[in-house]
Amino acid sequence: MNLGVFLAGTGHHVASWRHPRAQKDGSMNFNYFKELAQTAEKGKFDLLFLADSLSINPKSHPNVMTRFEPFTILGALAQATSKIGLVATASTTYSEPFHIARQFASLDHLSAGRAGWNVVTSSIPDTAKNFSGTEHLEHSLRYERADEFVDVVQGLWDSWEEEAFVRNQEAGVFFDSSKYHELNHAGDYFQVRGPLNVERTPQGQPVIVQAGSSKDGMALAAKYAEIIFTAQNNKEAAQAFYADIKKQVQENGRKADDVKILPGIFPIIGATEEEANQKYQELQDLIQPEVGLSILSTALGGFDLSGYPLDGPLPEIDVEQSNAVKSRAQLIIDMAKRDELTIRQLYQYVAGSRGHHIFVGTPTQLADKLEEWFKDGACDGFNVMPPLLPEGLDQFVNDVVPILQERGLFRKEYQAPTLRGNLGIDEPLNRYTNGSDHES
């Protein structure tokens, strides 16, 4: 099984920053991130993952309000670690393919082959206001742009074939011009000549990660993704998602095994079930109503809930009319109906776990659950989202990983020096190598 850890400020629980054992300034404390990364590497995690945002909502989720810019901190973490994969979010909505191709290629060199790019589109209308009033693109257009963006980035990554740089000092030949390729891309959103000014990277190309679970998001994932992060609350839905994606992947002419599906898991671990439940309640009790409401409202595409009683039901909401991350919003609405939750119960649930799969129990119970999902075809592993850091990661590494290792479910040592190597995913062939017809 493959394991990622999703690092976020004081932890994934929205009220984690208020917990007495939190590192209050965690979101901008590099030594703290360094220790977390080293703990995850000690636990033989495949990768650590940093989300990102290009704007602030001052009303919600204070522990990720400010944060390090991903490329600068991952450059730094590349020096503080030697085996773990380094995955960062970068948006296709407000950047240019040349910049993104270059930053991940550079990170792949600096980390000796451990870089991964979580491809996202920016769904928050406020972000447009930080980028010169760029019209906020409608959902399906954002995905059209993202598709072309990834295609261009991968094309730029192929600019130089392996061993293009001969550096023959005597002859004065720096590179082999037959291994140099201009991309000359001309599409609907981008025109990019190339070549990239970074050599082919240790992994051939950095790993592509995708996390959108909408129809458009799944199509993009099936075409490009090598890792998929997803929010799945029950095994049956996860199995259906898994089968669906693997099928789409094969329809794209790719091998099912070349995509690793890692649902998020939000584990609250205690020595006993009772202790775990207490820990969970301790965190839930720290959620402030205005913060919870604001997060719920954002998750529902900005729907204004302020006029509705907290202890009444969720009103009817038409997700299709909104610019929300539709798949996630629908999941929340469906759950509210199914479990007859009040707005307060719903915001506690959503704000607490952010829609991800909550687990509350002992290390052995958690290992049982992870094994069950893995063996029953619900996933290829998990993206672990500790509610409270560093404690939640320490517990996972010290108490859960050894059980998984004991059962033969998880590596005891890294198999390879690169992220691809540990995932067991092949290096992509350069499109220009061996007379392929991709040259444009």
Added chain:
Amino acid sequence: MNLGVFLAGTGHHVASWRHPRAQKDGSMNFNYFKELAQTAEKGKFDLLFLADSLSINPKSHPNVMTRFEPFTILGALAQATSKIGLVATASTTYSEPFHIARQFASLDHLSAGRAGWNVVTSSIPDTAKNFSGTEHLEHSLRYERADEFVDVVQGLWDSWEEEAFVRNQEAGVFFDSSKYHELNHAGDYFQVRGPLNVERTPQGQPVIVQAGSSKDGMALAAKYAEIIFTAQNNKEAAQAFYADIKKQVQENGRKADDVKILPGIFPIIGATEEEANQKYQELQDLIQPEVGLSILSTALGGFDLSGYPLDGPLPEIDVEQSNAVKSRAQLIIDMAKRDELTIRQLYQYVAGSRGHHIFVGTPTQLADKLEEWFKDGACDGFNVMPPLLPEGLDQFVNDVVPILQERGLFRKEYQAPTLRGNLGIDEPLNRYTNGSDHES
């Protein structure tokens, strides 16, 4: 005196990569950069500087053809060093202020106050072809955009006042909303709401560096720059530039001392003059004619020299008609006339030193020259551009720095933990602090 070191692949001499003592793959070898940075820190340099480019000219200067992306490598170097300033070029022509503000702010946090931004406009028409055919902006418009760009970035850096983040766990107050500021900038080139999602940085704001010596470039420098890099070939011209800039700085209501002017110096150091001359000739003899011509042509704004005899004079060139870095192109043309150089002699000179001040001699002679310029009001220090790395930097640190220290011209220990502190430049006051009227 303040000293910077400009790190570039195998060295600043265009043929350095062909030298037997060069690190041939230096431009993309992180351990090599790490050692260079640590050597410069051992030499108590104020800063190391990395130039940048957003396109490749396959015909010129192979040792910087591929390179690390600046933010990723500076993030990494922030961990490999603890005192030296980390200055990177970032273009205002093909990025957005929010991204740049964020990356430098993040680097300033990761380095505990050592970040500097060399503000440039992109003058290479080919670069536009990597950014979706964006019309390549004419020289003065590029500077208009740059001016507004820097203004927005500095505004974003003021988004949060000192100690805005109170993180009161009991009261549930994460930040003091009176210290939170949206920028709401609406200008000709950019509309940016803010705030930045990075806390106020250890230096208050990262240091602004500028290197354009055209009229527009100098005006921008006088308004914003705290360090100025400049190409000056003789002391009198350097004195005139120094006096002119310091006057313009004061006309902008700033203190003359708040701007440090650091001309480039390209030192070829030998134990004897003869050894130094030999070393220089050794490098010059390695320049290939097609490389030299291409670099000269680029420096002259793309003027095609291929029809002219190599051993004849430079034809008449009208710099004003070109999109070149005008100040530098004029300097080259003036020198060719004054010294009656052939095209071959001119390309050897320009390709070798890239228009910067060449010094050839012993460590004592170099120290004398640096002292003379410094004492005679030609500069506040130097940006050292070793022709061949790592050798040129090792020699400067081992043989020249001790003489400067002995003479009381240069620090023996870092005075401060931040770049600003070592430069002796005050932290800027946040525009919103103490009821200033800058709030928009």
